[in-house]
Amino acid sequence: MKISILDTVKYILSLPLDKVNLMQRKIVMIGCGVVGQGFLEILVDKKELLSRKYGFEPKLVGVSDMLKGSVMVPDGIDIPAFLEHVKSGKKIDEFSAPGAITGVDSIGTIQQTDADIMVEVTYTDIKTGEPATSHMREALKKGMSIATTNKGPVTLHFKELHEMAEQNNAQLKYEGVVMSGTPIFDLLDYCLAVNDVKEIKGILNGTTNFMLTKMEDENMAYDDALALAQKLGYAEADPTADVEGFDALAKVIILSNVVLGGNIGIDDAERVGISGITIEDVQKAKAEGMRYKLIGSTKLVDGKIIASVKPEKLPLSDPLAGVGGAINALTFKTDLSGDITILGSGAGKIETGFAIMIDVLNIHKEM
Amino acid sequence: MKISILDTVKYILSLPLDKVNLMQRKIVMIGCGVVGQGFLEILVDKKELLSRKYGFEPKLVGVSDMLKGSVMVPDGIDIPAFLEHVKSGKKIDEFSAPGAITGVDSIGTIQQTDADIMVEVTYTDIKTGEPATSHMREALKKGMSIATTNKGPVTLHFKELHEMAEQNNAQLKYEGVVMSGTPIFDLLDYCLAVNDVKEIKGILNGTTNFMLTKMEDENMAYDDALALAQKLGYAEADPTADVEGFDALAKVIILSNVVLGGNIGIDDAERVGISGITIEDVQKAKAEGMRYKLIGSTKLVDGKIIASVKPEKLPLSDPLAGVGGAINALTFKTDLSGDITILGSGAGKIETGFAIMIDVLNIHKEM
Numbered sequence: 202m203k204i205s206i207l208d209t210v211k212y213i214l215s216l217p218l219d220k221v222n223l224m225q226r227k228i229v230m231i232g233c234g235v236v237g238q239g240f241l242e243i244l245v246d247k248k249e250l251l252s253r254k255y256g257f258e259p260k261l262v263g264v265s266d267m268l269k270g271s272v273m274v275p276d277g278i279d280i281p282a283f284l285e286h287v288k289s290g291k292k293i294d295e296f297s298a299p300g301a302i303t304g305v306d307s308i309g310t311i312q313q314t315d316a317d318i319m320v321e322v323t324y325t326d327i328k329t330g331e332p333a334t335s336h337m338r339e340a341l342k343k344g345m346s347i348a349t350t351n352k353g354p355v356t357l358h359f360k361e362l363h364e365m366a367e368q369n370n371a372q373l374k375y376e377g378v379v380m381s382g383t384p385i386f387d388l389l390d391y392c393l394a395v396n397d398v399k400e401i402k403g404i405l406n407g408t409t410n411f412m413l414t415k416m417e418d419e420n421m422a423y424d425d426a427l428a429l430a431q432k433l434g435y436a437e438a439d440p441t442a443d444v445e446g447f448d449a450l451a452k453v454i455i456l457s458n459v460v461l462g463g464n465i466g467i468d469d470a471e472r473v474g475i476s477g478i479t480i481e482d483v484q485k486a487k488a489e490g491m492r493y494k495l496i497g498s499t500k501l502v503d504g505k506i507i508a509s510v511k512p513e514k515l516p517l518s519d520p521l522a523g524v525g526g527a528i529n530a531l532t533f534k535t536d537l538s539g540d541i542t543i544l545g546s547g548a549g550k551i552e553t554g555f556a557i558m559i560d561v562l563n564i565h566k567e568m
Numbered sequence: 569m570k571i572s573i574l575d576t577v578k579y580i581l582s583l584p585l586d587k588v589n590l591m592q593r594k595i596v597m598i599g600c601g602v603v604g605q606g607f608l609e610i611l612v613d614k615k616e617l618l619s620r621k622y623g624f625e626p627k628l629v630g631v632s633d634m635l636k637g638s639v640m641v642p643d644g645i646d647i648p649a650f651l652e653h654v655k656s657g658k659k660i661d662e663f664s665a666p667g668a669i670t671g672v673d674s675i676g677t678i679q680q681t682d683a684d685i686m687v688e689v690t691y692t693d694i695k696t697g698e699p700a701t702s703h704m705r706e707a708l709k710k711g712m713s714i715a716t717t718n719k720g721p722v723t724l725h726f727k728e729l730h731e732m733a734e735q736n737n738a739q740l741k742y743e744g745v746v747m748s749g750t751p752i753f754d755l756l757d758y759c760l761a762v763n764d765v766k767e768i769k770g771i772l773n774g775t776t777n778f779m780l781t782k783m784e785d786e787n788m789a790y791d792d793a794l795a796l797a798q799k800l801g802y803a804e805a806d807p808t809a810d811v812e813g814f815d816a817l818a819k820v821i822i823l824s825n826v827v828l829g830g831n832i833g834i835d836d837a838e839r840v841g842i843s844g845i846t847i848e849d850v851q852k853a854k855a856e857g858m859r860y861k862l863i864g865s866t867k868l869v870d871g872k873i874i875a876s877v878k879p880e881k882l883p884l885s886d887p888l889a890g891v892g893g894a895i896n897a898l899t900f901k902t903d904l905s906g907d908i909t910i911l912g913s914g915a916g917k918i919e920t921g922f923a924i925m926i927d928v929l930n931i932h933k934e935m
Binding site: 518 | 763
């Protein structure tokens with residue numbers, strides 16, 4: 202059967218609008234660790250839904266990882282086959298596909314690709330923000346939109362990257378940098394729009410919250426709670442970033458700059474960890490009907506950001522006092538919706554992969 | 569100075585895109601009580617932001633209230649003047665404006681107006697869904713989009729209204745019907761998209777949660793807690809809807825049908841209130857390290873909805889156990905983001921007015 206142009210036009214006009222809008226989006230992924238693989242798994246699992254409901258057809262045109270190698274396939278990488286390849290421990294350069302180009306480093310990959318969206322999921326370096334910041338500058342220069350879960354660039358260079366994105370008509374999304382798969386920036390942008398956020402406070406580190414919960418509920422000494430957190434994989438061998446509040450601090454800086462419009466650095470906020478909190482402190486507070494939490498908070502006072510991370514004794518009536526275990530939570534104080542608190546897991550492979558997924562989907566919708 | 573058409577075109581082309589997209593949206597409001605006035609106050613307060621950030625220019629072309637009368641002004645009602653008029657206790661028919669038409673009932677107003685959006689904020693009748701359901705059918709017939717906080721129609725007729733909206737290419741939004749100004753449907757649609765929600769449970773009635781908190785924390789007897797709730801305005805003189813779980817039940821039905829795709833009615837869910845809970849029950853649970861909450865829950869099991877409202881003893885580690893006072897909370901169990909819990913005020917003039925505001929804004933964005 203021969204199909205005429207007229208027939209094709211008639212067919213297209215007969216389709217519901219969402220089917221006509223089916224759009225192929227080219228994606229390049231820089232970094233191919235746990236988060237990146239989690240994202241790719243979601244793309245595979247939700248392929249039908251993404252296409253049917255959002256007209257979204259992802260086309261992965263390149264992956265570059267500092268340790269595992271790189272591959273570019275202009276016609277698109279077979280994602281299930283690629284995941285299997287990577288999970289078997291093979292180098293990315295060894296992935297074979299028609300027209301595959303291998304051995305290009307991450308900057309070269311960004312420069313050479315014609316992707317619409319860069320997924321930046323390299324490791325986080327909170328002191329330098331590299332190599333992620335360089336990747337992001339390179340992508341934005343080309344007008345490529347970005348989805349990232351990398352705290353480094355957003356903590357250190359938010360203002361610059363945000364402006365660069367605006368100037369180059371590109372989108373910059375980073376839903377996962379504070380609470381992983383638990384929505385906060387999208388919550389503000391899409392669900393709480395027109396609200397004026399006056400203050401934000403929350404529990405931004407799951408490891409220390411887990412430890413404080415154990416110290417209170419099971420009368421566990423600080424060192425034992427830390428050892429248990431390390432055993433369960435919540436805390437690193439060197440727990441400094443968690444217990445001294447550096448991890449929560451980075452998140453407070455991000456919230457200050459992104460949500461409250463500040464421009465502060467990690468030296469502009471008070472930081473006290475939980476290493477000075479003893480089991481006696483915790484049990485004394487409990488006897489008073491209070492509860493210790495490591496609270497990150499930020500607010501605008503007379504146009505100036507006041508931000509801190511420190512242990513606070515909360516009354517049990519505070520929604521944050523009820524947040525136990527390795528859970529994260531944030532309370533936004535708003536002028537119209539009152540206090541809105543959201544709780545969820547602040548980590549996890551699929552959760553963080555989802556943070557990339559929702560950013561990529563929202564970039565697609567707004568393109 | 570004479571301005572030529574060429575000058576005008578040049579000027580428009582020189583504007584940033586968001587200024588060009590400034591769109592006037594005609595709104596008709598049916599009902600003019602607390603929620604409607606709260607919404608109009610927000611329109612006034614956020615006028616500049618709505619215009620600058622979202623290109624949204626509301627034009628209120630009619631208001632009809634069963635008790636206060638009605639007015640239609642094709643050129644748009646001066647909202648601050650109208651609010652002042654209504655707050656002074658005067659009839660709406662007495663509001664004077666050039667070209668004003670008064671005395672038309674709500675159905676007539678919907679039929680005669682050329683509004684893009686109907687704000688439906690009449691009183692809730694959970695048994696009949698009227699008069700709101702008739703208003704909504706009339707608006708949808710014309711392809712008019714709807715923002716409502718009225719639980720009646722959404723509890724009783726969701727499927728019909730949803731399909732009618734689709735057929736007539738209109739939008740139907742009802743963010744406030746479950747948690748008022750605390751986002752839940754938008755949270756799922758915009759922030760947690762592609763997640764499969766398997767189960768929802770929460771605290772959906774502030775009055776009973778306030779009472780249970782008082783019974784536990786202050787050792788208050790049931791009758792005293794109820795009297796206090798009535799004194800503070802949380803509970804009605806006839807507290808049946810709250811304490812027997814009918815209010816929470818309506819919300820569970822809505823969640824079952826809207827989020828889980830069910831089609832159940834109020835007789836299809838188990839309902840037990842808190843009137844059988846004594847101070848001894850509450851204190852015994854406390855001694856066991858548990859806490860009573862009136863829990864509304866719904867889940868899909870083998871394609872069938874299992875829904876209920878009943879008091880449950882929760883371990884203190886459950887995020888819902890930590891929700892004290894007149895606060896509402898919902899936990900969504902998702903496949904990608906894990907358990908996501910959101911807490912906020914489930915009532916209030918400005919909060920509920922905001923629920924209308926965000927629906928109207930999202931309708932505008934998606935028009």
